Amino acid sequence: MVRECRPFIWGAKVCRAYGLQGRSITVAIPYLWMLLLFMAPFLIVLKVSFSEIRIAIPPYAPLFQFIDNSYIQITLQLKNYAMLFKDALYVNSYLSSLKIATISTIVTLAIGYPIAYAMARAPKTWRLTLLMLVILPFWTSFLIRVYAWIAILKPEGFLNMVLIWAGVIDKPLIILHTDWAVYIGIVYSYLPFMILPLYANLEKMDFSLLEAASDLGCPPGKTFWKITFPLSMPGVIAGCFLVFIPAVGEFVIPDLLGGSSTLMIGKTLWTEFFSNRDWPLSSAVAVVLLLLLVVPIVWFQRYQARRNIVDVV
Amino acid sequence: MKKFTTFNKLSIILGFSFLYIPIILLVIYSFNESRLVTVWAGFSTKWYGELLQNQGIVGAAVITLKVAFLASTLATILGTMAGFAMARFGHFRGRTLFNGMIYAPLVMPEVITGLSLLLMFVAISFNRGMWTITLAHTTFAMCYVAVVIQSRLTSFDRSIEEAAMDLGCTPLKTFFVITLPIIMPAVVSGWLLSFTLSLDDLVIASFTTGPGATTLPMKIYSMVRLGVTPEINAVSTIMVGLVASGVVVASFLHKRSEARIAKAEVMAGNAP
Numbered sequence: 367m368v369r370e371c372r373p374f375i376w377g378a379k380v381c382r383a384y385g386l387q388g389r390s391i392t393v394a395i396p397y398l399w400m401l402l403l404f405m406a407p408f409l410i411v412l413k414v415s416f417s418e419i420r421i422a423i424p425p426y427a428p429l430f431q432f433i434d435n436s437y438i439q440i441t442l443q444l445k446n447y448a449m450l451f452k453d454a455l456y457v458n459s460y461l462s463s464l465k466i467a468t469i470s471t472i473v474t475l476a477i478g479y480p481i482a483y484a485m486a487r488a489p490k491t492w493r494l495t496l497l498m499l500v501i502l503p504f505w506t507s508f509l510i511r512v513y514a515w516i517a518i519l520k521p522e523g524f525l526n527m528v529l530i531w532a533g534v535i536d537k538p539l540i541i542l543h544t545d546w547a548v549y550i551g552i553v554y555s556y557l558p559f560m561i562l563p564l565y566a567n568l569e570k571m572d573f574s575l576l577e578a579a580s581d582l583g584c585p586p587g588k589t590f591w592k593i594t595f596p597l598s599m600p601g602v603i604a605g606c607f608l609v610f611i612p613a614v615g616e617f618v619i620p621d622l623l624g625g626s627s628t629l630m631i632g633k634t635l636w637t638e639f640f641s642n643r644d645w646p647l648s649s650a651v652a653v654v655l656l657l658l659l660v661v662p663i664v665w666f667q668r669y670q671a672r673r674n675i676v677d678v679v
Numbered sequence: 680m681k682k683f684t685t686f687n688k689l690s691i692i693l694g695f696s697f698l699y700i701p702i703i704l705l706v707i708y709s710f711n712e713s714r715l716v717t718v719w720a721g722f723s724t725k726w727y728g729e730l731l732q733n734q735g736i737v738g739a740a741v742i743t744l745k746v747a748f749l750a751s752t753l754a755t756i757l758g759t760m761a762g763f764a765m766a767r768f769g770h771f772r773g774r775t776l777f778n779g780m781i782y783a784p785l786v787m788p789e790v791i792t793g794l795s796l797l798l799m800f801v802a803i804s805f806n807r808g809m810w811t812i813t814l815a816h817t818t819f820a821m822c823y824v825a826v827v828i829q830s831r832l833t834s835f836d837r838s839i840e841e842a843a844m845d846l847g848c849t850p851l852k853t854f855f856v857i858t859l860p861i862i863m864p865a866v867v868s869g870w871l872l873s874f875t876l877s878l879d880d881l882v883i884a885s886f887t888t889g890p891g892a893t894t895l896p897m898k899i900y901s902m903v904r905l906g907v908t909p910e911i912n913a914v915s916t917i918m919v920g921l922v923a924s925g926v927v928v929a930s931f932l933h934k935r936s937e938a939r940i941a942k943a944e945v946m947a948g949n950a951p
Binding site for chain 2: 388389392393395396397399400401403404405406407408410411414424477478480481483484485487488489496498499500501502503505506507508509510511513514515516517518520522523524527554557558561607608611612614615616617618622632635636639640645648649652655656659663664666
């Protein structure tokens with residue numbers, strides 16, 4: 367038994383020799399990691415967004431320059447930010463991203479709510495299986511799930527085949543490479559993110575309240591809007607933010623399902639970076655996107671710190 | 680009162696059809712004889728055979744698995760430490776910033792994370808390739824692990840840890856001998872979550888990669904841009920199959936370990 371403890375005793379000795387406590391090491395290592403690989407990169411993006419593009423490696427001019435080893439010259443370029451407001455492409459990309467994300471979030475809520483509600487009311491023996499079935503697509507590749515929709519939405523795809531066969535339409539619908547496909551893609555991909563927090567909330571709801579309301583003569587529709595929906599508000603809010611925030615910056619869905627006229631900021635940033643190789647401008651695009659999202663993100667964090675939705679996953 | 684109405688049944692049936700039909704069609708058509716993805720021409724597994732001949736895909740799969748394995752292992756270690764700190768240490772200096780840095784990557788648009796990491800790797804002139812992707816994946820995956828571990832530790836009976844320490848166990852040993860075995864299912868599901876996140880990621884990998892390091896999602900993405908082909912269906916089916924069986928096995932193990940803990944508690948006479 368004593369021999370088994372040795373590594374732990376040695377570990378404790380080494381730590382003590384350097385004046386470190388286990389506690390501070392446990393915090394310090396992940397803390398440093400996040401500072402170096404999460405915080406520092408943001409500061410660099412901020413720095414690059416103020417610099418000028420040039421043809422070199424890396425393709426931007428330095429912000430700080432030493433002159434005669436005694437002065438530091440700081441050149442701040444606001445040109446990139448001015449460009450974002452001057453060129454309609456960027457303003458429209460931001461607005462259209464916000465619009466697409468908002469509409470998709472509302473549609474996802476409208477589809478996800480009845481599913482989560484039905485899951486919460488399903489017999490206990492089914493619930494775990496149903497929950498498992500919602501989580502499974504959440505684990506499967508995003509890219510693959512988006513790809514699956516290309517074959518469905520194509521002019522000669524499954525959807526048009528079924529609709530023509532059923533006699534609903536006689537000419538194939540053009541859905542792929544339009545904004546419609548982007549909406550379908552976002553709603554489909556983010557649906558589990560909406561269902562999970564809603565289900566976690568609805569499952570805990572006291573259904574005897576609904577009984578009481580109906581005993582007192584409240585019609586079912588009114589009971590829903592007066593009791594069920596307000597009580598499920600924490601789940602609704604968590605679900606909406608989990609869909610809205612990542613949807614604003616989405617790249618894969620608008621790129622694969624959307625058309626050339628589909629503007630979304632994630633796609634604009636990607637093109638600016640990979641095709642135009644304008645690193646300073648794409649950094650500026652990222653900074654403004656982050657500023658747009660910082661309010662919902664901080665709000666969501668505060669909210670998240672209080673109650674964890676990930677414990678359903 | 681808690682009745683399961685026809686409307687409820689309908690929402691479940693329609694909802695789950697919506698979630699699963701695309702994936703099922705994808706799987707079925709990976710066994711299609713014809714090169715045209717939407718026209719059925721008979722059962723065949725030839726596209727799977729062709730995958731193995733495709734050096735590009737096999738190479739990308741090997742890199743992806745290496746990255747996913749390394750990143751998820753690192754992320755599990757770091758994430759467990761972070762989750763432990765968040766659940767146990769109460770208030771420490773810089774706690775707000777720490778919490779912020781752990782929660783932000785969960786919702787941060789991937790294009791921003793990818794761009795910022797790339798700019799940093801360039802700024803410190805770090806050679807880009809498999810290792811930079813691994814570092815990037817570790818960073819965002821450890822946040823998921825931290826959240827999973829933290830929520831597991833909040834429902835943890837601390838009196839067993841205290842008992843161990845009262846009997847003279849060092850805190851470090853208590854963690855490895857008492858705490859870790861109990862939270863193991865959460866650690867395993869954190870590892871699996873990190874593994875699949877790394878396996879799936881396209882955007883962050885595209886930003887942080889260097890010459891020679893193409894991951895499977897990057898390969899699939901470049902193939903998809905050229906059109907829908909049965910090879911993509913086949914490779915997707917393999918990935919879906921792997922992930923699905925992994926999740927099912929993990930949940931089975933989780934249930935079994937929970938049953939074991941419940942049984943042990945009954946035997947110890949302190950069942951609720």
